[in-house]
Amino acid sequence: MPELPDVQVFTELAESSALRRPVASVHVDAEGMLADVSAETLRRRLKGHPLAAARRHGKHLFLEIEGEERWLRLHFGMTGELLVVDADDDEPPYTRLRLDFEDGGRLHFTSRRKLGEIGLVKSPEAFVRERKLGPDPWNDAPDTAGLREILQGRSGSIKGTLMNQEVIAGLGNVYVDEILFHAGIHPKAPTNELDDDTLERLHSALGEVLSGAVKHRADPDRMPESWLLPRRKEGAACPRCDGKIVKSEVSGRSTYRCDTHQKGGREA
DNA sequence: TTCCATGTTCCGCA
DNA sequence: TTGCGGAACATGGA
Numbered sequence: 468m469p470e471l472p473d474v475q476v477f478t479e480l481a482e483s484s485a486l487r488r489p490v491a492s493v494h495v496d497a498e499g500m501l502a503d504v505s506a507e508t509l510r511r512r513l514k515g516h517p518l519a520a521a522r523r524h525g526k527h528l529f530l531e532i533e534g535e536e537r538w539l540r541l542h543f544g545m546t547g548e549l550l551v552v553d554a555d556d557d558e559p560p561y562t563r564l565r566l567d568f569e570d571g572g573r574l575h576f577t578s579r580r581k582l583g584e585i586g587l588v589k590s591p592e593a594f595v596r597e598r599k600l601g602p603d604p605w606n607d608a609p610d611t612a613g614l615r616e617i618l619q620g621r622s623g624s625i626k627g628t629l630m631n632q633e634v635i636a637g638l639g640n641v642y643v644d645e646i647l648f649h650a651g652i653h654p655k656a657p658t659n660e661l662d663d664d665t666l667e668r669l670h671s672a673l674g675e676v677l678s679g680a681v682k683h684r685a686d687p688d689r690m691p692e693s694w695l696l697p698r699r700k701e702g703a704a705c706p707r708c709d710g711k712i713v714k715s716e717v718s719g720r721s722t723y724r725c726d727t728h729q730k731g732g733r734e735a
Numbered sequence: 736t737t738c739c740a741t742g743t744t745c746c747g748c749a
Numbered sequence: 750t751t752g753c754g755g756a757a758c759a760t761g762g763a
Contacts, residue, residue, distance in 0.1 A: 470741065499759085526742080545742040546760085561761095580760045582742050623753050631753095632743085641741050687741095719755050721740085 469543030469583075471605055471637030472680035474526050477541075477549035481521035481530060481574075484551045488568040489517045495585070497563040500578065502540075502586035512537050512587060513566065522591050524603050525636025529591040537587050540594060544582030550575040600636040605677055611670040618658050618666075625661065625669075626654035627718035640720045641696065642680065646672045648695040653729045654717045699723045 469477075490513045495506040512535050519533040528549070530539040541549070541564075550559050554571030564576040564585050576585065588594040602609065602617065609617060617635055621628045628634055629643045638646070647654050649672035652665060661669065683689040690696040693706045700723075703712040710727025 473741085543742075544759095545740065547742085578760095579762090580740085580742085580758095582759065584743090621752085627753070639741055716755095718753085 469526060469545070469547050470639035470642045470685075471523075471526060471603070472642065472677060472685040474523050474528055474543060474637070475605060475681050476685045477528055477543075478521050478523040480549060480551060481518070481528065484572075485518055485530070485566075485574050486521065487517045487519075488570055488572065490514055490566050491569045492567045494565040494567070495563070496565075497578070497581050497585075500563055500581055500583055500585050502584040504585070504587040509539075509585070509587060513539070524591055524595050524606070525600050525632055526639070527591075527594070527600075529588070529594070537589060538591060538594075540584070540586040540588050540591075541576055542584040542586075544578055544580060544584075546579035547583040548575075548577045550577065595636075599633050601632060601634045603636050604673060605637065605681070608674060609670075611667055614670050614673070615666055618661070621658040623658060624655045624717055625652060625658045626720075626722065628658040630718060630720070640722075641699070642676060644699070644723050645680075645695050646676045647729060648723075648725060649676055651728050651730065654715075654722050654724055695723060695725075 493510045493513050495501065495509060498506065512532055516533050516535060518530045520531040522529045526542060528541045532539060551572065551574050552559070559575050559577050561577040561579045562575045563578045563581065566574040618628060621634065626643055626647065629638050629646070630640065644654065646669070650668040652669060679691065687696050698706060698712055700712060701714040705712060705725040705727060708725065708728040710725040712723055713726045715722050
């Protein structure tokens with residue numbers, strides 16, 4: 468799940484329930500997920516300090532450690548989640564990092580496939596620069612002209628371009644399919660051949676999909692029936708036209724699209 | 736058992 | 750040199 472909308476929900480969860488609670492202890496269960504930081508350093512930086520702020524850029528969540536001039540950075544990979552639980556709640560499965568607050572509550576960072584990252588950075592801005600992440604389309608929504616500029620000079624498929632975190636940060640396989648479905652654009656359409664009209668549709672689909680997804684708490688089961696998400700299945704009926712949903716591969720990922728209303732691309 | 740998976744990175748080829 | 754697409758990665762569920 469963890470694309471921009473999911474991580475936005477985690478960010479809001481952290482903001483509403485993990486701040487200003489001093490950390491009593493830190494437990495790391497997946498050394499392999501530690502990015503340029505030892506479990507020992509993580510413990511030292513966090514112990515005794517509350518989290519002061521939560522921020523997000525793309526798929527990365529940043530939690531400011533009060534008084535340390537450091538931010539805990541979490542990346543959720545394909546299966547990561549963030550949970551905040553009470554003292555007497557059960558341990559969620561696949562917990563990789565756990566912060567025990569002094570008041571007894573806990574913050575759990577879980578990951579089934581261990582593909583995410585746990586890091587420590589000086590600031591979100593510095594990390595974004597270093598990782599060369601593109602603009603975040605939720606925190607800093609572009610207008611159509613801005614989107615045109617972002618996509619300028621890209622020669623690959625629009626799907627590949629939108630999934631490239633250095634172009635625009637936060638979109639992944641599922642939501643790129645959703646956006647292109649809404650905009651009626653074929654995932655293989657060459658980015659540099661999108662005309663103004665198409666770009667306009669892409670722009671409104673981007674805004675529509677992101678705000679809709681966050682509004683429904685990024686829960687696939689709650690997405691509107693008119694969306695692709697509830698029908699990511701080969702052969703399903705398209706909810707907006709007479710077409711059928713077909714599955715193919717684009718930029719190495721399984722891709723679902725309507726074979727009738729998503730035009731402007733090339734077949735494999 | 737085999738296949739597939741919402742993530743990123745790395746390698747080879749324009 | 751840069752950008753693109755596919756393979757590889759680690760693990761578990763269908």
